[in-house]
Amino acid sequence: MATPKILIVDDDLNIQRILVFALKQEGYETVLASDGETGVQMALSEKPDLILMGAAMSRLDGYTATAQIRSNEQGTRVPIILVSEEASVQQRVRALRAGADDEIVKPFNRLELLARIKALLARNATDPVLAADVDAGGKIIAFYPAKGGVGTTTIAINTAIALARVLQKRVLVMDANLQFGDFRVFLDLGLDNASIVNAISEPDLDGDLLRTMVVHHETGVDVLLAPPNPAAGDIVVERAHAAPDSLTNLLKETRRAYDYTVIDMSKAIDDFNLQLFDEADLIFVVMTADLSCLKNVRLVLETLDSLGYQRNKVELVLNRANANTGINLANAEEALGRSVEFQILNDHRTAMGALNSGAPIMSGRPESPLGKSLSAFAREIEKETIAAAQRRKPRVVTRG
Ligand SMILES: Nc1ncnc2c1ncn2[C@@H]1O[C@H](COP(=O)(O)OP(=O)(O)O)[C@@H](O)[C@H]1O
Ligand SMILES: [Mg+2]
Numbered sequence: 001m002a003t004p005k006i007l008i009v010d011d012d013l014n015i016q017r018i019l020v021f022a023l024k025q026e027g028y029e030t031v032l033a034s035d036g037e038t039g040v041q042m043a044l045s046e047k048p049d050l051i052l053m054g055a056a057m058s059r060l061d062g063y064t065a066t067a068q069i070r071s072n073e074q075g076t077r078v079p080i081i082l083v084s085e086e087a088s089v090q091q092r093v094r095a096l097r098a099g100a101d102d103e104i105v106k107p108f109n110r111l112e113l114l115a116r117i118k119a120l121l122a123r124n125a126t127d128p129v130l131a132a133d134v135d136a137g138g139k140i141i142a143f144y145p146a147k148g149g150v151g152t153t154t155i156a157i158n159t160a161i162a163l164a165r166v167l168q169k170r171v172l173v174m175d176a177n178l179q180f181g182d183f184r185v186f187l188d189l190g191l192d193n194a195s196i197v198n199a200i201s202e203p204d205l206d207g208d209l210l211r212t213m214v215v216h217h218e219t220g221v222d223v224l225l226a227p228p229n230p231a232a233g234d235i236v237v238e239r240a241h242a243a244p245d246s247l248t249n250l251l252k253e254t255r256r257a258y259d260y261t262v263i264d265m266s267k268a269i270d271d272f273n274l275q276l277f278d279e280a281d282l283i284f285v286v287m288t289a290d291l292s293c294l295k296n297v298r299l300v301l302e303t304l305d306s307l308g309y310q311r312n313k314v315e316l317v318l319n320r321a322n323a324n325t326g327i328n329l330a331n332a333e334e335a336l337g338r339s340v341e342f343q344i345l346n347d348h349r350t351a352m353g354a355l356n357s358g359a360p361i362m363s364g365r366p367e368s369p370l371g372k373s374l375s376a377f378a379r380e381i382e383k384e385t386i387a388a389a390q391r392r393k394p395r396v397v398t399r400g
Pocket of ligand 1: 145147148149150151152153154155182319320344345346347348349351352355370
């Protein structure tokens with residue numbers, strides 16, 4: 001990468017001087033704007049690789065300036081760090097809502113600031129959602145449970161089937177619950193099938209080999225099963241730990257062979273799951289409307305946030321949305337300080353019937369309320385994937 005260019009927006013001349021000095025010493029190129037309005041203009045005209053945005057400025061504050069940059073098509077990608085005056089949850093939420101990627105509070109430690117800049121620049125260069133190569137292959141979407149039993153496996157499997165059946169996509173659905181995978185129950189499959197243990201243990205995994213390890217399920221999706229028992233699950237963890245490339249390589253092959261790799265994750269925040277978060281293009285955090293779930297979602301969002309992911313990589317899915325829990329969507333959104341992007345209906349009868357018969361909802365009862373809700377969700381995902389790809393493509397202007 002050429003010398004990264006950093007735009008500093010602040011009306012405090014002292015801060016400007018300190019930042020320019022620190023950044024130049026580190027070898028960055030700097031450009032300066034002394035108020036928010038100029039900052040917005042320069043964000044678009046100078047095309048910086050990163051922006052340090054002062055929060056409190058007299059002419060257009062940093063939050064508004066950030067939101068204005070984000071609302072412009074050219075400004076959706078650039079990492080923005082808000083430099084704020086006080087550390088508070090409200091300020092942080094405000095910064096994130098405006099579209100900032102990170103926030104740092106004055107007086108800041110120079111090394112910490114540099115570390116955050118470095119992390120964001122690296123992330124932006126490698127983030128698969130934002131990578132320049134649109135045709136790099138299929139998308140990886142991960143479903144992460146805010147808590148056990150919220151319906152993550154149900155949603156992952158049925159979204160996969162909907163993408164295959166309704167939208168005619170090539171789909172692999174992968175059970176990453178290494179200890180207690182449920183796919184064999186949900187899909188009525190036996191213990192004798194190959195699993196992720198085989199896929200991750202194969203040093204020369206390629207598309208042909210991968211094909212021998214997936215189950216072609218009658219619903220139209222290919223399935224990569226979880227290990228048959230918890231001990232075999234440990235093999236996967238050890239292998240992924242000893243050779244992190246093995247998981248990366250597996251997902252590279254699935255990207256190549258499928259339009260969508262749908263991953264059903266376990267709740268653990270461990271190395272294996274962190275790597276999955278990293279590889280995923282979209283992370284759907286699945287939740288229900290109850291207090292312990294909301295608490296977990298908050299913690300998960302904080303964790304994902306501290307990993308520096310772009311805000312639009314993480315989305316919330318409220319399952320059993322119309323169940324009578326005493327907490328509604330508005331309460332949940334207020335408690336979380338952000339919006340919940342997707343809702344899936346509560347439909348106990350269909351969900352239970354599917355489990356007992358071994359025929360997933362989207363193949364056995366696609367016209368049920370839950371089936372319709374799940375196919376609508378799959379359509380939204382496809383729309384979003386297309387929109388993300390469009391955002392990365394240079395716009396073609398046709399003159400008529
Ligand atoms: N939208 C829904 N409406 C009714 N029941 C549901 C719904 N989604 C999931 N369930 C039921 O909730 C239980 C837990 O679902 P599961 O997918 O195994 O959750 P998780 O993978 O998060 O532990 C299952 O009995 C399932 O049938
Ligand atoms: Mg599950």
